Amino acid sequence: MSGRGSYRSLTFMRLIFQDLASRRTRTGLTAVAVAISVMAIVTLSLVTKSLERSAAAVLQMGNADFIVAQKGAPDILSSVVTDTQVVGVSKTAGVQSAVGALIDTFRLDAAHPQFLQIGLAPGELAPFGVKIVAGRAYGATATNEIMLGWQAAQDIHKSVGDSLKVGATSYRIVGLYSLAQVSGDTASMFPLIPLQASEHKPGTVTLVAVQVRAGASIDQVRKRIAEANPNLATVRLASEFGRVDRNLEFLKAAQSGATIIALLIGIIIVMNSMLLSLIERMREFGVLRALGWSRRRLVSLVIGEAVGISVIGAALGVGLAVLLTFSLEHGSSLQGYLQPQYSGWTFGMALYSAIGIGVVASLYPSLRAGMLRPGDALRKE
Amino acid sequence: MQEPILQAVAVRKAFGPDVVALDRVDLTVVRGEWLAVSGTSGAGKSTLLQLFAALDHPTSGRILYRGQDLASMGDLDHYRRRVVGVVFQLHHLLPHLSVRDNIEIAMMGRHLSRRDRVARVSELVAAVGLEAQQIRRPPELSGGERQRAAIARALANSPEVLLADEPTGSLDPENVTRLLGLLETLNRESRTTIVMVTHDRDVAERAGRLIHIDAGRIVEVEGAAS
Incomplete structure (x- = not known):
């Protein structure tokens, strides 16, 4: 005062x-x-x-209208979908493409304890939305070839021609790719068959990225797939993710x-x-x-x-x-x-x-x- | 013409089955008078004041304000805020608030602008001679200063009736004289009705009328309501 x-x-x-x-x-x-x-x-x-x-980021990969994975899997990376089921999904009426992808993680270094690895057949790269931005695609059966997402390459200071050690195996980086999506672009990509072999998961993938034909009803296609494959679940929204990831x-x-x-x-x-x-x-x-x-x-x-x-x-x-x-x-x-x-x-x-x-x-x-x-x-x- | 402002009609107040504080008390307080209530400790003086202040309900009988029974009055908050101002024996100032805030807190809830409230507080602080102490808190004040602050708070809303419970009980002679002078001015100039409980004969004689209560009953009346 x-x-x-x-x-x-x-x-x-x-x-x-x-x-x-x-x-x-x-x-x-x-x-x-x-x-x-x-x-x-x-x-x-x-x-x-x-x-x-992090889990739902998988949904955004694959240029898909929805994904198909094992119903009630403990987590999405534990999902198992057989090659036969992938073929069945791809033949469902209204499906444009169905790309099976094996997804897992490995420890790259202390800063990257959960480095994402995606296994895709070279012929499925385009339907999955992969664009090669440097180098070339890996060979279908190459056991020592790898592609890096362009952001991952920047992050770990690698480029085409460099080598990358994953566990005991040394891989040659043959190309850099873009998925136009952060989780995919900070990951690594391997040919599907060699990755199935090294992960001891022959004939199986983690999920299937499904694109629906123009004019077809997404919900109708999902319904058909679910009816034909009782042990599979389709996921379109992040809120549905719990169907294939019980831990979440x-x-x-x-x-x-x-x-x-x-x-x-x-x-x-x-x-x-x-x-x-x-x-x-x-x-x-x-x-x-x-x-x-x-x-x-x-x-x-x-x-x-x-x-x-x-x-x-x-x-x-x-x-x-x-x-x-x-x-x-x-x-x-x-x-x-x-x-x-x-x-x-x-x-x-x-x-x-x-x-x-x-x-x-x-x-x-x-x-x-x-x-x-x-x-x-x-x-x- | 003598206009009754407060009345106790056959009032009985008991605390439990054994303690009767007031027993069949009839009393009329007229507007503008200064009434002193005396009696020994426990005689029922403070209880009578509390009933007039609508802080308690009589066990039986009625307390009337201008002829209206307080028991049937819808808004006792308004009665407590605007009709009566209470000075408690132990002042009951809030220790964490300044003198100014202790006075202004009585005005909260009235539709007054902040500026008007501040002006009214300043007026009251000057009236009770606490200008130098107005931003101090009660623990920093003397007993006399606290009692004056309590009177200022009781007068904050310009009540018709000031109910004071032994306001001089803890004061030295100099402060008693000062306080009584303040009450006299208030009674004379603004015709504020005063009901003051006291056990001090000298203080009681300053009032226009004195009633004596013993064992819950009015036993003696000196002077007449003016």
Whole structure:
């Protein structure tokens, strides 16, 4: 203040802030509890979304209208589709092309523990959407030829003519390709038959990329394939991916369960804190009621304080989640697996979770505060 | 003409089966008077004040404001905010708020602009002589300063009736004189009705009328309502 007339008015927000600031320790500890809940929710979500994105990226490869894979496979890379089934799919009415691809990963180096390898017959490269941007395609039975996605080549500083060691085998890079899609362009490509042999998966592929003839109904074609092949599933959207990747479904279910637990823990801790605060401040609330504060205003004050604590918790929680995710991303066990993407949704979810915790947790304490009779409250010691 | 503003009609207030704080009390407070209520500790003085302040309900009987029963009044919040202002014996200021904020908090919920609220607080702070202490918090104030801050808060909404529960109980003689002067000015100049509980005979004599309560009953009345 500097003189008469320069004083600030007491706003409802400032009152909430001052109430919280006057109980710093309790506010801080409760906010930390909310932060831990928010951290758990945000980190689990980031990890799940990252893994879901990685898995669903397979959908975008192959220039396909949809993919066909083994129904209920533990994960997409464990899917087994036989050559016979590929032929059957290709002969289904309405199918333009059906390209069988063997997909797996290998450890290239510490920075690339899950380097994607795609096995395709040279004749299937064009239908799969592969464009050779340098060099040539590998031979159909060449056991030591490999193509690299152009982004992968840049990343590991390789070009046509260089050699690349995969396990004990040394391969010669004969060409660079583009699939116009990040997951494909950061992968490697092998001739199908030699890859089936080296992976001990003769006569099988992981999935079939299906293109539908112009004018044919995609849904009708999918239906025909599903009816003819009961152990296969068709996937068109990322949301359908769980049909061929049970682990992803389990992960999402675990995420949902853990999110509910984290929310409940946050709610219980904040509610406990607000109830203790209510008991301590009984007389204060009685005074406010004696001054003519309505029940609604008192309820709003208690809810406002809980939401204030929760917003502080949300900010802390997001910070902790970023730190935890960073450590998971760069930790030895998950390095290269996890590629979290932070977005407004991430921070919005943290804020909504925290506000949800605050509002739900403060409902009972705030109603109790609102129901206090001023005379009774003022008599409390 | 004497206009009743508050009335207690056959009021009984009991706390449980054994404790009767007030028993068949009939009392009329007229507009503009200064009424002192005296009695020993536990006689029922503060209970009467709480009933007039609508902080409690009588066990039986009625409390009337301008003839209307408080029990049938829909909006007691409005009554507490605009009709009565309460000065508690232990001031009950909020310790984490400044003197200014403690006064302004009583005005929250009224349709007043921030500027008007700030101006009203400044006016009250000057009236109770706390200009130098207005941004201090209650723990930084003396007992007299706290009581004056509590009076300013009670007057924030210009109530018709000031209900003061032993406002001089913890004050030294100098502060008692100052406080009584303030109440006298208020009663004389703005015709604010004052009901003041006190056990101090000297303080009680400053009022226009004195009633004495013993064991929950009015046993003596000195002076007449003016």
